[in-house]
Amino acid sequence: LQEHQGSILGNTMQTVIALLNNVVANKSTDMMLLFKKGLAHHICNLLIETVALYLKADDKSSIKTANALLLSLLDILHCMLIYTANIVRRTLQAQKSGTGGDTQAAEDLLLINKPLMDLISLLIQLLPSEDTEIFVSTSQCLSLLVQLYGGNSQENMSPENMDSFAQVLKSKKDTQQLKLLLRIVKRLVS
Numbered sequence: 001l002q003e004h005q006g007s008i009l010g011n012t013m014q015t016v017i018a019l020l021n022n023v024v025a026n027k028s029t030d031m032m033l034l035f036k037k038g039l040a041h042h043i044c045n046l047l048i049e050t051v052a053l054y055l056k057a058d059d060k061s062s063i064k065t066a067n068a069l070l071l072s073l074l075d076i077l078h079c080m081l082i083y084t085a086n087i088v089r090r091t092l093q094a095q096k097s098g099t100g101g102d103t104q105a106a107e108d109l110l111l112i113n114k115p116l117m118d119l120i121s122l123l124i125q126l127l128p129s130e131d132t133e134i135f136v137s138t139s140q141c142l143s144l145l146v147q148l149y150g151g152n153s154q155e156n157m158s159p160e161n162m163d164s165f166a167q168v169l170k171s172k173k174d175t176q177q178l179k180l181l182l183r184i185v186k187r188l189v190s
Contacts (some may be wrong), residue, residue, distance in 0.1 A: 014069060021072045024079040031083045035112045044115050047073050051122055067131060074137035081144035084109055088148065110148065117149045124161040127168040143184055151188035
């Protein structure tokens, strides 16, 4: 990953990200091992670079490649967040029922993945995307991120981010999508 990160739209990086997507989506993958090897850090860096390219792409070939790469990275991020949310949920349910639950493992997982919080503002900027798949993936990842980590950072409430929310709230007609966006905003301000 690190050797080829300079040419993120190149074939090698596209292949590596596609393979990583398959590994992360596989139910038998030892996600904790990937997390301990720095998966969150790598995905953050790749997403930051890819979003910058996606937002600046001007020719059809670059737009198509950046779009595909961005969707793969958002899928990876979604798998990571679902895994984390499931571990935290199981731990909380076990505590609630009195059967214990390994709170240390859940806390460690949240801590290992804390760099993902840096993506909240970036994901907010992607919400107004005209591409429906990118909007759906972005909103799902953003929802999970704010559920797991909250979002009470001044950066997340910047005028630029609020403009993105205003733009997307005006443009969406689907009630479910609007409810999800409003839940995200509520979580960001509370």
